[in-house]
Amino acid sequence: MTQGFQGTDKVWLVMMKAMRALTRYAAAGIEDTGLGLSDFGVLELLLHKGPLPVNTIGPIVDLTPGSISIAVDRLVAKGLVSRVESAEDRRVRIVALTPRGKDLIVSAFRKHSGQMKRVFSELSPEELRGLEVKLKKVGKRAAALMEKD
Template sequence: MPSALPETPPQTLLRSVEAFNRALRESSLGVARDIGCSKGTLAIVRILQRRGTLQVSDLAHVLRVDISVASRQVSQLVDDGLVERAVADDDRRARTIQLSPAGRSLAVEIAAALGRRAAEVFADWSPDELLDAAATLDRLGESVSRFALPTDAPAPVHAADVLTPA
């Protein structure tokens, strides 16, 4: 049986990030189940709540998915009455999306659920520890994004854009 080579510090960090990512996906699924929506709905509602009106292409960049994937998800949210489409004021050819009143109501429910979950998960963390962790995650995301995306890709998503309660 071949012996495993010891991990380098960057490999150890990547393994830890992978484990964190799995835990975060599971937690996100739990919150989505608690409020009765999909993870995709949860993510899009959170992004629109934080960023306001967007074009679907901008949403796709934030989600880091193909525009066709974002468009299908948005169409479902429009059908569900959570998102409204509009014509952009500055470019009549462009279409924008924003939360409907029902979507804003769901955003409040999501924020409350995330707030409860965060309070439980981080009950034994100090505010300084939380801010330090957020800064480290932002730096990590920026470092990985520099090498993972083409040079014309949008700025990386910060943890606060998606994960924190409003």
């Protein structure tokens, strides 16, 4: 008879299952606003960071250069973002929220935030902070190992 997962293998499995469930729950709420996950990620980034060069957005929201170009084209076509040449370097395209895009992402983010509060309501503030600290630590370690390999 084989033993079940233990130690780091068990933690990884639990974390993956939790992330899948959390992503499905969040995606359903986000899609109710008419956005997909990648579009939500781009709009949310612009809401909180302001206008950014298109080549800066992709790595932050984990989209390839081709995928971020398609996402920005789609958001421009919907009138949710604008794309203009940088005043400093005409080769650089700056992406910014339009008023319509800002209204949509503010509303969508408010809904998303409420969903996350419901999910994490099982944790005390101390447990939530502890989880945040531990996940950051593990994430930074994994990123550092990726750079080494």
